[in-house]
Amino acid sequence: MHKQVDFIELIMPYKSFEEYSDDVTDNVKNKYQEIITDLGEDTSRDGLLKTPERAAKAMQFLTQGYDQDPVEILKGAMFKESYNEMVIVKDIELYSLCEHHILPFFGKVHIAYIPNGQIVGLSKLPRIVDVFARRLQVQERLTQQILDCINDTLNPQGVAVVIEASHMCMMMRGVQKQNSTTTTSGFRGQFEKIETRNEFLKLIGK
Numbered sequence: 001m002h003k004q005v006d007f008i009e010l011i012m013p014y015k016s017f018e019e020y021s022d023d024v025t026d027n028v029k030n031k032y033q034e035i036i037t038d039l040g041e042d043t044s045r046d047g048l049l050k051t052p053e054r055a056a057k058a059m060q061f062l063t064q065g066y067d068q069d070p071v072e073i074l075k076g077a078m079f080k081e082s083y084n085e086m087v088i089v090k091d092i093e094l095y096s097l098c099e100h101h102i103l104p105f106f107g108k109v110h111i112a113y114i115p116n117g118q119i120v121g122l123s124k125l126p127r128i129v130d131v132f133a134r135r136l137q138v139q140e141r142l143t144q145q146i147l148d149c150i151n152d153t154l155n156p157q158g159v160a161v162v163i164e165a166s167h168m169c170m171m172m173r174g175v176q177k178q179n180s181t182t183t184t185s186g187f188r189g190q191f192e193k194i195e196t197r198n199e200f201l202k203l204i205g206k
């Protein structure tokens with residue numbers, strides 16, 4: 001990683017990647033060159049000349065979550081408040097990569113929590129979704145990681161996470177099912193009670 005990137009990461013642990021490690025870019029670029037050739041393409045033709053480098057940068061962007069600390073992000077905006085009703089942030093866009101095929105899965109995340117003396121800056125919830133989504137994932141683990149991170153860092157009275165996603169590995173290849181979506185969910189604390197869980201599900205339109 002660049003020295004410059006290290007410094008910026010230190011002060012902005014959730015910044016978007018706009019600079020890339022030269023070493024990683026070179027290594028991944030060379031491998032993409034081979035992969036594209038092995039797949040039967042000509043990497044010297046005009047349109048593909050810069051493709052190995054673009055792909056190397058794109059993959060670093062899509063996996064930048066390994067270098068980011070979601071706990072730091074949440075802790076960066078926690079405020080004492082006595083509000084103790086449900087807070088819901090729904091329809092958070094999700095783009096991740098399935099760890100089996102390295103193909104995208106995408107959809108929506110709905111998050112709710114009930115504060116326990118502290119609230120969190122609303123934007124931090126989508127930010128931690130991105131941190132965990134920008135890794136090689138399965139939808140179940142992604143759901144659990146978001147849930148555990150909020151639960152362990154904010155210590156709320158309860159937290160709920162629902163993810164609805166479509167998997168390109170099931171759409172473009174394999175079983176080729178275009179319309180199936182997968183729903184995963186996790187509930188902690190107050191949301192383990194059926195009436196609280198149902199109120200949340202009703203509010204997100206489920």
Ligand SMILES: Nc1nc2c(ncn2[C@@H]2O[C@H](COP(=O)(O)OP(=O)(O)OP(=O)(O)O)[C@@H](O)[C@H]2O)c(=O)[nH]1
Nearest residue numbers: 098099100105137138139140167169170173174175
């Ligand atoms: N549980 C779970 N499975 C996933 C996820 N993303 C992809 N998969 C599945 O991972 C499985 C890998 O199965 P394999 O049989 O090893 O791979 P494959 O031969 O490519 O399987 P097909 O997709 O059925 O052609 C497939 O059933 C995928 O649908 C996910 O987020 N969660």
Ligand SMILES: [Zn+2]
Nearest residue numbers: 098100101169
């Ligand atoms: Zn897959």
